[in-house]
Amino acid sequence: MADKDKGPRRVTSFDVARVAGVSRAAVSRAFTPDASVSPKTREKVYQAAKELGYRVNYLARSLTNKRSDLVGVVAAGLDNPFRTLQIEHLARTLIFRNFRPILLPTSKEADTSTVIGQLLHYAVSGVIVTSDAPPTEICEQCAAEGVPIVLINKGDEIPFVDRIISDDHTAGNLAADHLVDKGAKRLAAIAASSVSYTARRRCEAFLARCRQRGLEAQLFTVALNDYQSGFNAASGLISLGIDGVFCANDYMACGVIDRLMSGRSREDGPAMRVIGHDNIPQASWAAYELTTIRQPCDLQADQAIGLLMSRMAKPDMTARVEFTPVSLIKRRTA
Template identity: 80%
Template sequence: MADKDKGPRKVTSFDVARVAGVSRAAVSRAFTPDASVSPKTREKVYQAAKELGYRVNYLARSLTNKRSDLVGLVAAGLDNPFRTLQIDNLARVLLARNFRPILLPTSPEADTSTVIGQLLHYAVSGVIVTSDAPPTEICEQCAAEGVPIVLINKGNDIPFVDRIISDDRMAGHLAATHLIDSGVRKPAVMAAPAISYTARRRSEAFIARCKQLGVEAQFLQVRINDYRSGYDAAAELAASGIDGLFCANDYMACGVIDRVMQGRGRDDAPPLSIIGHDDIPQASWTAYDLTTIRQPCDVQAEKTVDLLMSRIVEPDLTARVEFTPVTLIRRRTA
């Protein structure tokens, strides 16, 4: 009766070893990525585990190893389709490399160091930050505890912290050249540079390239690089005489298009040339058909995890920066 009251006994690795006819160490190796174990033994262990309903307790294993296979993903702006695409690619690459992503949403106003501090309680193997760059102090604390950090599209140069950066200067160059070559004579760039390193770099490069081509570009500053900011700011475009616009991201460009197209047929071309950035899935929708600058999330994800894994092995490497290429995608809006 006592056993019934306690419920079914939990299956352990000892049970799997007994049924598979192998040692408990062999069971451990069979469930450890890249461990030395023969295919025949691994198959026997997997079959026994399936029959018994056994699952590896990775959290318990992390207590023994002092490090889990968890990698923290810190991200803000998850309403932006690009951020969702970025997180999806990072998560898939981490899973393929035998890590387990744990997502911690934050916001531009939040203290990133608090979020990263929470991750350290879970003995994470690393942290990837796609939101605002964390303060130097928390990065130094992570380095001291052997937890590498990789920043994506962030400008801060921090010791022992690696960065992956999209080629924003080329993006601004491509957008300006395409608009001017297509006949635009009063171009502008729309961005919120105060809170975004990438928006600032893209804007500066766009304005500089326009100047090289003999055209003065206007700067239209918004509070946030989001749909609503683009939609609201577009109300002033008709009276400005601007005939070509580069938006810091596609999300904002979609807001601009929806505002300027109000009362017009969806088959009409926008009354001004518009270029976005990121190539989110919505950019190719018929409603937008947006010319944009593609930022390759898949390449970024691979490079990010490469840097993370190499720093796990060699934590004292000097800080590294790698750039990912951009490509102009031509559609109806420009």
């Protein structure tokens, strides 16, 4: 009766080894990616684990090995649909590579030490920091602990920290050339003044390309690269007679379009040509049909995790930078 009161006993690796007829070390190897174990032994272990309902305790294993299979993904700006898409691809790719993602939301105002504490508490094998998240303290502390880090779309140059950066120069050129070729004469770009490294870079490239094409474009600075900032900025664009605008991201471009379409029918289209950046799912919706620059999250995830894994193998390599190619997606708005 006492055993019943305590509930069912937790299945252990010893139980799996007994049923499979192998050693406990063989069970451990069977559940360790790339470990040396024969296919026949691995299959026997998996079958026994399935019959017994055994699950590997990865956190307990990390206490023994000093490292887990967890990879921290530090992200801010989770209201932006692009960030959701980016995290989804990172998570899927990490799982495919036999890692387990742990998402740590943060913000510009957040206490970075809390994020660092969570990362180190779980003995993560690596960290990926996305564009709007504050990286410097995280990188310094994790580097001191020997934890590999990859930054996505960030300008911080930190020793032994690798980066993936979208090709913002090409993005700005593509947007400028397309608007000019479509006949736009009064051009503008919209981006936050200090939040995003890559948003500023792609808008600077846009302005430079416009000058090369013989047109002087204006830069509208806003507080955030978000929907509401785009919506609010649209009134200023209208008053200045802007007929072609490049938004730092699609999220902002959707705000611009909604303001421009106020009182207009869908058939009329927006009052000026609009190009965004990122190719979020909403960009193809009938309400927007937004011309945009595609930033391929799937390729970006492969690049980031490839760098992370090579950094795990060789921690002392010189810091590296890889660029993610972009392409123009033509739709109704430009």
